Amino acid sequence: MRLPLLAVAALALLRIVCGLHFFLEGLSHLRDPDWSSAGFRRAAVGPLADLYRSSLPQTGDWSATMKAANDRAAPEAAAAWQESVVASWKNLLDARVKRVPLAADARAAADASLQAAREDLAAYCKPLDDDFADYRLQVRRLAGMQRKPGAAEIPFERERLAKKQRELAGQAAGWMKDAAAIGQKLLGAWDAQLPDDAARNRAAAALEPSMLWKADRFVSWSLMTIGACLVLGLLTKFNALGGVCFLASVLASQPFWVPGAQATYDQWVEVAALLVIAAVPLGGWSGLDYFLTRWCPLSGCCGSNSRGRSSVQTQLR
Numbered sequence: 001m002r003l004p005l006l007a008v009a010a011l012a013l014l015r016i017v018c019g020l021h022f023f024l025e026g027l028s029h030l031r032d033p034d035w036s037s038a039g040f041r042r043a044a045v046g047p048l049a050d051l052y053r054s055s056l057p058q059t060g061d062w063s064a065t066m067k068a069a070n071d072r073a074a075p076e077a078a079a080a081w082q083e084s085v086v087a088s089w090k091n092l093l094d095a096r097v098k099r100v101p102l103a104a105d106a107r108a109a110a111d112a113s114l115q116a117a118r119e120d121l122a123a124y125c126k127p128l129d130d131d132f133a134d135y136r137l138q139v140r141r142l143a144g145m146q147r148k149p150g151a152a153e154i155p156f157e158r159e160r161l162a163k164k165q166r167e168l169a170g171q172a173a174g175w176m177k178d179a180a181a182i183g184q185k186l187l188g189a190w191d192a193q194l195p196d197d198a199a200r201n202r203a204a205a206a207l208e209p210s211m212l213w214k215a216d217r218f219v220s221w222s223l224m225t226i227g228a229c230l231v232l233g234l235l236t237k238f239n240a241l242g243g244v245c246f247l248a249s250v251l252a253s254q255p256f257w258v259p260g261a262q263a264t265y266d267q268w269v270e271v272a273a274l275l276v277i278a279a280v281p282l283g284g285w286s287g288l289d290y291f292l293t294r295w296c297p298l299s300g301c302c303g304s305n306s307r308g309r310s311s312v313q314t315q316l317r
Helices: 005-031 038-042 049-053 074-099 104-147 155-192 197-204 211-232 236-253 265-279 305-316
Strands: none
Touching: 005 211, 005 236, 005 265, 038 049, 038 155, 038 236, 049 155, 074 104, 074 155, 074 197, 104 155, 155 197, 211 236, 236 265
8 A cells, every 4th residue: 555655654643642642541530539430421312321321330229219210109219218328338337347357346336337327318318308209200200201102213302301311310419429428427437446557458348349430440441551552553453443442432422313412523533533543554654563563463453564564665765
């Protein structure tokens, strides 16, 4: 494939710039302990919105209690949610005790802290009775709207559904966040009853990372790996297509044909750039693929650059 040297250099620059973007994004996510894809998943619209939201963490069993579209009375659903939150705290305490056994007086103090947290949660929820009742009503109305003929086809109806889902998700997230803060206060009380930092570290290991946390770390490391390989020009085609797959997951969360979807122009531009890098044999020129084509085990990913190399050499003669 014959291309002018300027075009070859432009392709190499495009690869490096895209790689830097991926690498720096992944690095910033790993450096920020508070970063989470929860907001991205919560804002998802379109046919895959429920799939994206399915991995969002919950405080207690919100989905089976408050969010369930049934005829259960709001006070009963709220009480069931509170019990599920307290049950999760109790299970965590049992897991901590297995790792760090407590003396009788320390276990009694831990149980007292758990009871105090239960009372704090009840006191927090008491003024929200009317809000919970309205939320339960809106959940049932949303379920009815989703069952209406044409709800998934008519743009106006889809926009109404998406707006209502975001509204209810925001309300639920706020309440669960406040309940989680009570849980964090409870964890602090439990930690204060332990003798030293080593015991606290062993007890902290009982709190398993959520599926969302694991997915976020996998994505962050994947972005860094793809970015580094693109900058170095290593397995260029494979990593360019990996970047396309990641961006496709972002685009799928905001389909442009769905009313209310956020703009994704930047992602589309980068997808086009990565496809060019993957499709053109000279995409990895000036990278490690150029030098290692003879022994690269994934010849399909980097072998084509040998053709690009001979073309460049022809241009330079």
